Amino acid sequence: MIELEGLTKSFPGPDGKPVAAVEDLSFSVPPGEVFGLLGPNGAGKTTTLRMLCTVLRPTAGFATVAGYDVMTQAAEVRQSIGFLSANTGVYDRMSAWEMVEYYGKLYGLKGEALKSRLEELFASLQMNDFRDVVGGRLSTGMKQKVSIARALVHDPPVLILDEPTAGLDVLVQRAVLMNVAALREQGKTILFSTHIFTEVKKLCDRVAIMARGKMVACGTLAELKEEFGEDDLEELFFRLVS
DSSP: OEEEEEEEEEEEOTTSSEEEEEEEEEEEEOTTOEEEEEOOTTSSHHHHHHHHTTSSOOSEEEEEETTEETTTOHHHHHHHEEEEESOOOOOTTSBHHHHHHHHHHHTTOOHHHHHHHHHHHHHHTTOGGGTTSBGGGOOHHHHHHHHHHHHHTTOOSEEEEESTTTTOOHHHHHHHHHHHHHHHHTTOEEEEEESOHHHHHHHOSEEEEEETTEEEEEEOHHHHHHHHTOSOHHHHHHHHHO
16 A cells, blocks of 8 residues: 655755645555556656655655555665656666566565566566567567566565656557556556546546645546536646646
């Protein structure tokens, strides 16, 4: 589970006074749910995810990931999450297998347990055709599959996805979304940041709409439509963030 209560992150402004990038953010995500963060650039989505990944330290409030405090139990949080973005960042001279194997070792997997996990992932993600191809020769779709595999290699209970389909072609986007849906069925807790409305409609069980660092609405699509009297998600979004 992911749980936030009053989570806040401020940075020094031009005059030296603190400016909140994320302010008083509260929500929870149970296992088996895809929770969407929907907002324009600068809304605070990535800052929120970085705090949950322990890359940034919150200014105020608290958050737990898989039961671990992001402030005091950073190592346990990192062990419990898989992170995926559209920035694949694969190594040109390592094969797909070597890259995922390397991340498995970083998470403490070794020997037969590591080999078995790699075989399972490469089969389920249909990666065996390019397991020995080096990163510099992989297509964008192949690279994204490698990114998915290395995020899942340690079988984390929580997945944090930062606009994982941005800039990808429609076939790769579809494959990523199908994999996310399958992971939800496995009971994973999934936080999905996006600015693409169709992804929210297809994938997210609930969504929080963010603007200027604050959460301006939260609920299922049906609940939001009823609360604001607006049937069209895009129109509702623009009304709330403008």
